[in-house]
Amino acid sequence: MLLWLDLSHDRSTATLMQQFTPFAECRLLQSHSLVASPHNRRIDMICMHYDRPDVLGLNQLQQVKRAAPSIPITMFTVQHSEELAVWAMRSGVWEYLTLPLPTAELQRYRQALQALCELRQQPEGGKRKMPSEHFPDLPASIRLTADHQKHQSLARALHYIDQHLCENIDQRDLAQLCGMTPSRFSRLFKDVHGVCYQEYVLGKRLELAKDRLDNSRMSITTIGYEAGFRDPSYFARAFKQLVGCTPSEYRANAGVAAREAVRDLSDAQRLGLEAESLPLTEPTFLSK
Template sequence: MESGGAVLIVERALGNNNDRKHIDALRENGYTVNTIARGTNPVPMMSELNPVAACFQYDYPDLPGLADLQNAKQRVPSVPILMITQAHSEALAVWAFRTRVWDYFVEPVDINRFLAVVEVLAAVRQADARTPGRKERGVASAPYRIPAEARVRPPDTPSTAQTRALENALSFIDRHLHEKIAQADVASICGLSPFQFSRAFKRHFGTTFQEYLLRRRVAEAMHMLKHPGASITDVCYNVGFRDLSYFTRIFHRYVGEPPREYRERAKISANGKPPELPDPEQVLSLPMRNPKH
C-alpha cells in the first residue's frame, strides 16, 4: 500500500495501558508511524520529518506532559497536533483547543473519526506541497497557562460519584459526536435517571444537556471548516447533524453567520489576513447569538 505519510506518536502516558488500536489502524492504512518515548523532546523529530500530524497520547495528563505539547506547538507550528487522553475534563479540552490542538480524542478512540481527521491532514499536506511559498499558519506568541484543573488526576483521587458520572457524559459525547445522541441513553450510561441527570448536568455546567450538545457539535464543525478539503455537507454529517438546512440554521444561531461564510473567512485568516474569527471552543461558553434571518 502506498504510504500516506508519517505520523508521530508522542508517548506521554504515565502508565502502559493506553489504547493502541488507532496506531494499528494508521499502519493498516499506509501511514508510517514513528514513536517518541516519554521523556524525549519531540521537537527535533517534528522539525526533521515534518509529519502529517504529531499525536500526543496521555492517560492522566500531568504538567510536564502538557507543557511538552505546548512547547512543541510553539516551536513547530506547521505540524498539526492531535491529542488523545484516557482521562477527560472540560478544562482540559478547553485548554487543548486554546493551545491550537487540531483535534481532541478521548479513549477508546473512535477509529473512523481519527482516520478521517488524519486523512484530511494528509490532503492538506499534499496541497501545501503543490503550492510553493504558501504561508504557514502560526500560533499566538503568549501560551495559555495550564490550569490546575486541566491536570486530570488518576482514578484513586477522591471525587464525588456524580462528578465522575458527568465527566463520563462529556467523554461519551466526544466519542460519539458523529452519531445520534439521546439524553436518556447518556443518563443511563452515567447511572442516573433522566431527571437526575438533567438537573445534575444543568447545575454542574450551567447549561442544559441539549444546549451543550448543540454547542459541542457546532464547535467541532467550526474546527473542521478550517480544513480546506472538508465540504460543508461532510462536516454536517461528521458532527452529528442529519439535515443540512438544520445544521446551517443552528450554526448561524451560535456563530452569527452561515457555515459557508465562516469557511471563507477562515481561508482568509489562513492566508495571513486574520479577520475577527471566533475560536471553536468559545462557542462552548459564549452566550447564544440570535441573528435575524
C-alpha cells in the first residue's frame, strides 16, 4: 500500500494519486499518527507530495522518518534543485521524483516499487534504520526563501482583498483560496503582516475612505458603503478611533489644507512673476 501525505499548497495530491491507483493500493493520510502505528504493517511506501517545499514541510518529512524509520519514503516535488535532491537523499529518502512524471519515469518507478515490495515481504527485509541525529540541515535555498514563500502563500488572499474590499470578506474563504485551514491562515497572516487579517482589512478600508474623502464629493454614508462598511455608525467610530477624527472632521480639515495649498501656490506664482520683473543684476549708482 502507498500511504500519501499531502504537503502541497494547492492540495492536489488526490489528483497525483490517480496515476498510481491502477497498479497499487493508495491511501491519503488523514492523521499523522497512522504512520507510527505498529498495526499499520501493510504500508509499503510513504509518498510525500510537495509543490513548493518549505521549512515546515521538510521538517515534517524528517519527523515521519523518525516515527517510521523502517518504511521507505518517496518524495514528489514540483519545485526542484540539486541542493534539495541531495538533502532528500541524505535524509534517507528512498526515491526523489520531480513532477510532472514522464511516462517512462512512472514505469521505472513502478518496477522499482514492485521489487521493493517483494524485498520487504522477506523476513527482516527493508528494516534498515537511520539514526535521527544523522539528519542533514535543511537546504539553504529553502531556509533563505522561507519568508518569500510565506508571502507567496498569501498573495491570492491579498489580491482578493483588494478586489473585494467593499464586500463581506470571510476568513474561511481566504484560507480556502490559499489552500490552508483557517487556523493556519490566521497564524501565517499575522506572522507575515504583524496584524490579524481583520485589522489588515479594516486598515485598507479606512485608507480607501480617506482617499474618497480627499478626492470626491460623495456623502460620508456613501463613502462608508463603498469602503465596505455596512453600518454608518461603526464606520464613524472606527474612523475616529484609528484616524483620530470623524470622517466629517477629516474632510473639513482636508478642505482647509487644500485651500491653504492653493493659496500658497498662488502666492508662490505671484512672487515668481514679481521676481521675473526684477533686473538680473543689482543696479549701480554713479556718484557725482
